[in-house]
Amino acid sequence: MARILLTGGAGFIGSHTAAVLLERGYDVVLLDDFSNAARDVPERLRRVTGVSLPLIEADIRDEAAMAAALAAFPVDAVIHFAAKKAVGESEADPLSYYDSNIVGTVRLLTAMHRAGVDRIVFSSSATVYGEPDVCPITEAAALRVTNVYGRTKLVMEGMITDLVRTGTLKAAAILRYFNPVGAHPSGLIGEDPRGVPANLMPYLCQVAEGRHPHLNVFGDDYPTHDGSGVRDFIHIMDLAEAHEAALRRVLARDGDFTVNLGTGTGYSVLDMVKAFASATGVKVPYEIVPRRPGDVAACYADPTMAANLLGWHATRGIETMCRDAWRWQSKVALTNQAP
Ligand SMILES: NC(=O)c1ccc[n+]([C@@H]2O[C@H](COP(=O)([O-])OP(=O)(O)OC[C@H]3O[C@@H](n4cnc5c(N)ncnc54)[C@H](O)[C@@H]3O)[C@@H](O)[C@H]2O)c1
Incomplete structure (x- = not known):
């Protein structure tokens, strides 16, 4: 090999x-x-x-x-x-x-x-x-x-x-x-950003853990199905x-x-908040705040080329992403709290 x-x-x-x-x-x-x-x-x-x-x-x-x-x-x-x-x-x-x-x-x-x-x-x-x-x-x-x-x-x-x-x-x-x-299903490896996370999922997990009072949702007036930004x-x-x-x-x-x-499917920030609650049972409080400069309304891939060249396509949905991220994050929280 x-x-x-x-x-x-x-x-x-x-x-x-x-x-x-x-x-x-x-x-x-x-x-x-x-x-x-x-x-x-x-x-x-x-x-x-x-x-x-x-x-x-x-x-x-x-x-x-x-x-x-x-x-x-x-x-x-x-x-x-x-x-x-x-x-x-x-x-x-x-x-x-x-x-x-x-x-x-x-x-x-x-x-x-x-x-x-x-x-x-x-x-x-x-x-x-x-x-x-x-x-x-x-x-x-x-x-x-x-x-x-x-x-x-x-x-x-x-x-x-x-x-x-x-x-x-x-x-x-x-x-x-x-x-x-998301993270490996074992919960043993995952994303471990230093400082305050700049990305949605680690921040969402940290709010769920109680480390921040709420999630800021930057804009609810984009031309998307629920007004929040859509990503792949x-x-x-x-x-x-x-x-x-x-x-x-x-x-x-x-x-x-x-x-x-990418998966080829765009989900909004609010879709992720809902999926997180249904996958983990934890409802994450959020507040709508003004748009961030530089953010686009929607950004998602056409994954056809990867399918054609590599015979690959993504198979895991947003609830699995949330469940696996949360399993990892809850273990990190436990480790961090250990004496
Ligand atoms: N995570 C994302 O959202 C994302 C999206 C698009 C592209 N990427 C790209 O994917 C790659 C991996 O990203 P990631 O999310 O795993 O980031 P990460 O920071 O978790 O991993 C990068 C690793 O490279 C190491 N590193 C950084 N500079 C180094 C250097 N000069 N010499 C040796 N090691 C060094 C870091 O210690 C770290 O372990 C990066 O090139 C990133 O730009 C990431």
Whole structure:
């Protein structure tokens, strides 16, 4: 079976992808600098999968460390998750985003090239579409970045497709994620944001736990079925399984492809609040507050390309997303309260 290096493998999407790859018999090597991940993630993964993973603690910007990692663990491909990902922070400190994301990716790609590793799966984002003209969004939609984080994703996408075009890389998958939520069904791994969460689901869970008095719903006057913003929430396990499907193609065929990873169905913020109550029995108080600048009314994927190229589609619904997120969050709350 192939051996795969996961940069940012201790993070939210990386750890769930590691769990799926291990279950499916791949050899997995995790690399992370733990700048945005808990130290106990590898141990939690061991409890989920029964496998003790090789772990390299390194920053992707350290080219010598990347070279040493690839020398110690010759791999067939890299899945490149490691990045800074907070839109607000990227606007406040753009240079650190260029450095971590763009410079880091250049260093990683250079080390891969020198080590003869020429297949990559890359974490991109639906943020590259900016404000879409129409929904569902296909991969052919205009690319309009509206923030520094999105700019770094677009630059990295372009670098990787250039490298395939010039023969420096043999194969690449560019995966544009929509809104990953939920957690592994074991409740042992999940999303663990530092500070106040910027995303809906972790915030919703923290309100349910009593850590915040209510959820702010930003705007109820959008042209959507209930006036709140509509997004394409995708269960993290569906997203992780899509990585395995993309990886299989990248290992088997040369060339590059770009696919949206979403469910194709948009749900509103208020739909999620209702689904959370029905899935967990916890009613979350909310308040309608003014729209946030930069938020779009609706954003959801056309997932046809992923179905055609990868034979993959999302199967888990919003109640499962809420139930799994809550199982994880309630365990985190218990751990945090432990003496
Ligand atoms: N979560 C989302 O909503 C979302 C949506 C679209 C795209 N993405 C992209 O998916 C990828 C993974 O996101 P995530 O939600 O798992 O984020 P995350 O922060 O949980 O995971 C990223 C991991 O990379 C590590 N990391 C960061 N900089 C590093 C560096 N310089 N060297 C080594 N490790 C480093 C962090 O410690 C963390 O464990 C990112 O590239 C992100 O931009 C995420």
